[in-house]
Amino acid sequence: MKINNHILDLSIVVPIYNEVDSIPCLLETISTILKQKNYAYEIICVDDGSQDGSTKLLTELAQERTDLKAVILRRNYGQTAAMAAGFKYATGKVIVTLDGDLQNDPADIPLLLSKLDEGYDLVSGWRKNRQDDAVTRLLPSKIANSIIGRVTGVNLHDYGCSLKAYRSELIADMNLYGELHRFLPALAFIEGARITEIPVNHHARRYGKSKYGLGRTFRVVMDLLTVFFMKKFLTRPMHVFGMLGLVSGGIGLLLGIYLTILKFGFGETIGDRPLLILVVVLLLAGLQLFSFGLLAELLMRTYHESQKRPIYRVREVVGKSSSEEFLQNSN
CATH class of the missing domain: 1.20.58 (Methane Monooxygenase Hydroxylase; Chain G, domain 1)
Structure with a gap:
């Protein structure tokens, strides 16, 4: 994955909501790792209406750093909207998403990219040794992952892990709305993507408090029904x-x-x-x-x-058409 006609290899999309203490360390860690691997990259931090000084800090850092692009949203729209905004401004051939709270490990990014090079369209992280509360986070997550896998047909251990790598052409085929960010693998499956997952590191939160709780259960169920309908009856309601x-x-x-x-x-x-x-x-x-x-x-x-949106997706076309062969021979 080297530089090709000035197209970036990699875009790192990071939704930010009240993570002012984590931002400097996160940016330095990402840039150090990617420079060691000699990737042409950009970091896109999407500020989702932060109120703790994250907006000001990102604005200042974006003016100082050449690898950082700060996308400032007008208010708090939620993680799905923040990720959609990051995808819109990403220019890399591969897009990697991760949380801004330092719980995802940027050192795992090269592992995701290596797995992606094996022919996959989406590689999802699996927080195998997750550092979260067992009752309020781990147990509900396991139950939710099992249900989502059965309903969508995409069996992953950890749908909630934000650390994922996507081919940019896959993202171009998907439209995000509501709170569908946690169902991105299922939406990618609808588009015919090849999906896999690998174990990744997970760290305990250093700063601030988690933005997630049991209150999101209802929204997850509603979104799951939406994804199920899209998977089964999108083109034949x-x-x-x-x-x-x-x-x-x-x-x-x-x-x-x-x-x-x-x-x-x-x-x-x-x-x-x-x-x-x-x-x-x-x-x-x-x-x-x-x-x-x-x-x-x-x-x-x-x-x-x-939208001139086809009801099918072509992975590749093998062989030369007669018109292509004629043009080559005529030259």
Whole structure:
């Protein structure tokens, strides 16, 4: 991974939120390691509305250092938005993300890049010996990783580890919103990426307090449902809404026939039966779900066509076309 036409080898994206004490040590450690490996690199620190002096410090350091780019957000948008901003301003062929709290070890970056060179598109870190509280952090994390792996089909030990390496073309195919940063491997899998993970170091927090807690559980569950739907039905939403609509409408129709037979075949009264209300609800729900499916299909078509976004991803093309061969022979 050497310099090629002045394109940087590596962009390091670091979301920052109230980490003023960690920033100087983090920048020096990253630059020392990457200079030893002779990488052409840049460090992009995205200040996500810090209130402890991180903004001022990053602004000053960015004016002094040639390897640092400070992206200052107007307010606190969250880690997903901060990472998306960092990705936008990254110019390297490979993008590496890590936290700004010194818990991720920059010394692991060359290991990620070496693994990436084996043909992978995304290499995720695995904090095998994680230095966090067992009850509030480790146990919920293990449960969440297991559930996410089963739902998405991407089995990683540590979805929450920010230390990851991506090929830049992979990032270009993904749009981040909400709080989907923790599901980047699953989103990459949807795009057809080759994914693996390697054990990385993890250090206890030196300064400040963790920004994460049990309160994020609800958001993780909601985002997981979003990723599951995207994985299964991104280009065919009618398959889920239409099927649910047919099932609901079919059951309602069968129950309606049953009530009709009771009414006209046996002369029984059906007006005071709760089953009649259920039939009406099921038929209306079936119609609505089927309509949602049609609307979702139109939205998906508009989304793909307006952005000229293909429904497939080509990894490589092997062989010469007849037109290419003709041009070479003519020269």
